[in-house]
Amino acid sequence: MTRSHTAAWLIAAALLPLAAQAATVQVTVLGRDGKPLADAVVVIEPGAGARPAAPAPVSAVINQQKMQFLPGTMVLPVGSKVTFTNLDSWEHHVRGTPAGLASLNPGTQPGFELRLDGKVDGKEPASAEVTLSKAGGVQLGCHxxxxxxxxxxxxxxxxxxxxxxxxxxxxxxxxxxxAKVRVVHADQILEGPPVAVNITSVTALSLPTQVQPRRRRP
Ligand SMILES: [Cu+2]
Structure with missing residues (x-):
């Protein structure tokens, strides 16, 4: 290694402590009954100066199968595309509406409606793609x-x-x-206020909520 390379490496090493250190944060979310709450979405929003780039969009699939959306809860980066595919032999009318208070505020996440024919044996299932252009929760239902x-x-x-x-x-x-931590759940009527936390190298949080899930996993 030449002298100049060594010097560059030393400077880089000296600067490291100034950069934000990355931590692992384990969050346990509890429902109104104090039991662990599955399918709660945890969002950590770092403070000023640590604002991250948005995650890269992806393509995902949500099936309609045996009268259920599968998976029932999904986290997708803004800009992602989701394809709804009807695997049942009967028709579904998929409806997406902005969750919570956002639904009262036109001009945020646009809603969508799809009609998907039932699957016929030996043919490809009916499907339709939606682009998720705005951040926030979307409730899915079927008319x-x-x-x-x-x-x-x-x-x-x-x-x-x-x-x-x-x-x-x-x-x-x-x-x-x-940082601030938000918890969002499909079955909550109103999202609780974000919780202010100080993230250190090892952070474990337990967050109670008022969410009473409609049904618990078996
Ligand atoms: Cu349906």
Whole structure:
């Protein structure tokens, strides 16, 4: 290694502590009954100066199968495309509406409606694609089957993840320092206020909510 290379490396090493260190944050979300809440979307929004680039859009599929949206809850980066595919042999009318208060505010996330014919044996299932252009929650329903419910959270923070069956979301690479944590759930009427936290190298949080899920996973 030449002298100049060595010097450059030393300067880079000396600057490292000034850069935001990345932390792993484990969030456990609890429902109104104190039990772990699955499929809650955890969003960490770092403070000023650590504003991340939006995550890259992806393409995803949500099936209509046996009178359910599968998966029932999905987190997708803003700008992503989602294809709805009807695998049932009967028709579904998929409806997407902005969740919570956003639904009262025209001009935010646009809603959508799709009619998908039932699948015929030996033929490709009917499908339609929607682009999720704005961040926020989207409730999914079906005009024909009131029991069908689904939820998409359109994320503009890369630190967005839904909780697993144990109510836990583990987010990697979160900048240390001041941040706000939001919890969003398909079955909440109103989102609670964001929780201010100080992210350190190892951060574990337990967040109670007022959400009473419509049904628990078996
Ligand atoms: Cu339906």
């Amino acid at each position: 024909l089957h009131g029991s069908m419910r689904g939820f998409i959270f359109v994320a503009d923070s890369p630190w967005t993840l839904q909780t697993d069956a144990n109510g836990v979301a583990t987010l990697q690479g979160v900048p240390e320092g001041a």
